[in-house]
Amino acid sequence: MKYFYITTAIDYANGAPHLGHAYEKVLADVITRYKRLRGTHVYFLTGLDEHGQKVQQTAEKKGVEPLSLCNEMAKAFQEMCKHLEISNDDYIRTTEERHKKVVKEILQKLFDQGDIYKSEYKGYYSAKEEQFLQEKDKMEGKWPESYGDVVEISESNYFFRLSKYHEWLVQHIEKNNEFIFPTFRAKEVLEFLKEGVNDLCISRPKARLSWGIELPFDHDYVTYVWFDALINYLSAIGYGTEKFDAYWPADVHVIGKDILIPAHGVYWPIMLKAIGLQIPKKLLVHGWWLQSGNKMSKSKGNVVNPLELIDQLGVDAFRFFLMREMHIVQDSDFSKELFLIRYNSDLGNDLGNLVSRFLNMAQRYCEGKVPEISVHEKAEMELKYLWESSYEEILKSMDMYQFHKALDILFTFIRAINRYAETRAPWKLAKSTEQKDRERLETSIATMAEGVRLSTLLLEPIMPTISKKIQELLGTPSIQAIDDALKWGNSLKGNQLGEKCILFPRVEQESEGEEKKD
Helix, strand or coil: CCCCEEECCECCCCCCCCCHHHHHHHHHHHHHHHHCCCCCCCEEEEECCCCHHHHHHHHHHCCHHHHHHHHHHHHHHHHHHHHHHCCEEEEEEEECCCHHHHHHHHHHHHHHCCCCEEEEEEEEEEECCCCEECCCCCCCCCCCHHCCCCCEEEEEEEECCCCHHHHHHHHHHHHHHCCCCCCCCCHHHHHHHHCCCCEECCCCEEECCCCCCCEEEEEEEECCCHHHCCCCCCCCCCCHHHHHHHHHHHHCEEEEHHHHHHHHHHHHHHHHHCCCCCCCCCCCECEEEEEEECCCCCCCCCCHHHHHHHHCCCHHHHHHHHHHHCCCCCCEEECCHHHHHHHHHHHHHHHHHHHHHHHHHHHHHHHHHHCCCCCCCHHHHHHHHHHHHHHHHHHHHHCCCHHHHHHHHHHHHHHHHHHHHHCCCCHCCCCCCCCHHHHHHHHHHHHHHHHHHHHHHHHHCCCCHHHHHHHHHHHHCCCCCCCCHHCCCCCCCCEEECCCCCCCCCCCCCCCCCCCCC
16 A cells, blocks of 8 residues: 655754744645545654754754754654644654664665765855855855855865756656646746756765764765755655555655755755655645745744744634635735634634524524425525535645635635525524424524535644534534535434534734733
8 A cells, every 4th residue: 555645844953933834734734634534545744854053053052962952842843743733643853763774874875876976175155054055156246145154165075966867857847747836836946957056065074063964984974964854754664664665755745945946856856866766746835924025034033933823813723824825836924913804704703603603593493403404495506506516626726735725615605604594594484483484494404504514524624623623513423534425415414413602702903002901
C-alpha cells in the first residue's frame, strides 16, 4: 500500500512560532484530513530544523548549549501543533540519530560517486541566510536587506555538483506542469535557472561552525544546514529500509514562497536525482500573511502570536479564518478586525445561528427528534438542487487546494438554509391546524437537519472540533469516508437531537482608541 505522503517545511529553531508557521501546519492538516475523509491512507510529517550558524549564535547569546535551545523550541512548536489540532503522524527533529544517520549515508554516497568534491572558495557570505552569494544576487548593485551583513571570505570547503544536473532540472520542470503549484512559481524557478547554477557548498569548517552534522569523510567539517534539513523528508520515513517505498515519493510538499528558490525548487530535486530517487509529485507553494500590506517580521514588531488568537476565539474559528482568507496563489492580509468580521458574520450569524435556531425549533415543534421529509415543494427542491450543484464543486476546489473557494461555495449553501427557514417559517406553520401545514413544518425541520448534516461533513477537515460537536447534536457519529454520505436524503429521520447551544458567542470589536476593560 502506498500512502499519500504530505510534508511541510520544517521550522527553524531560532525563533518562536508565528502566524506563518501556524498557517502552513493548518493548510497541510486540512489537506490531510480531507484526504482521509475521502478514504485515502495519509502519512503527514512536520518537524524542526535544529542546526546551523544562527542556532549556534542564538544559543551563545543566551548562554545555553545549542541542544538546550533546540529542546525549548521543539516544545514550543509541538505545543503550537497541539493547540492547532494538527494530526501529523510524525515529528522529525534534525538532531535525532535517525536523521543524522541518513544524512551521513547520503553524503557518503554522493562523495563516493564523485558528486561531492573539495575546493577553495573565495567570495561573499551571508551569515543571516547561511549561504554563499554571487554578484548576480545583488539588486541595483547592492545586497538585498534580507541577506543582512555580507562579508567576503576565503576558505576550503566541499561542494556538491549542482551544475551537473542543471539541464535535467530545467527539462523536468518544463515537461511537468503539475510539479510546482501555482504554475507561475515554476516560471520563477526557470528564470532563476536561466543563467545556470554554481555548485553548492555543502560544508562549513568546524573552526567557524561546530553545530551541525559532521561530514562522514572529513571530521573537520559539518554539513551545510539546508543540505542537512532537506533530507528530513527521507530520514523520517526510513530511507534505506523496506518500508520506505510505502511513502516515497512524497505526494505534496507544502512550503512558503520564500524557500522555493533555491532550496526546495533547485537543491532538493537535484539532490534526489543525484541519489537515484524520484522527486516529489508536487511542491505546493503558498504566499505570505501580511499586515497592512507589509510582511510580518520580528524587527517590525508586527508578528502575530497564533496561540493568543486561539485562546480568545477558539481553534476552529482560527483554522476557518486562515483557510477562508488565504488564496494560496497570492499573499493575504491579516488583521484582528477582519478576523472578527469573519467570526461574527460567517461563523456566528450564518453557521452558529442556523444550528441554534434549528435545534430550538426541533425541540419546540418535534419533541427534539428529526421527522420525515414528506413534502417536496419548490422551497425544498430548490435547496436540494443547490446542494447537488454545489458539493461536487466544493470537492473539486478542495482537490485543487482552493479551500477559500470551497468555503465560499459551502457558506453560500449554509446561507441558503437560513433563507429556507425564513421562507418556510416553522414558527408560523406551528400555529396552523391544517394537516398539510403540519407536514410542511416537519419537513422544514428535517430539511434543515439534512442541510446542516451535509455542510458539517465538508467542514470537518477545516473545523474538526465544531464539526464533531454538531454531529453529536445531530445524533450521528463521525464517519470515516464521506463520498457515499454526501447524497441528499433523510438519513437522520428519528434521530434524537441535542439541546440548543451557542457555538460562536458574539465578540464585540473594540472601537479605535477604546481601552480594553477588565
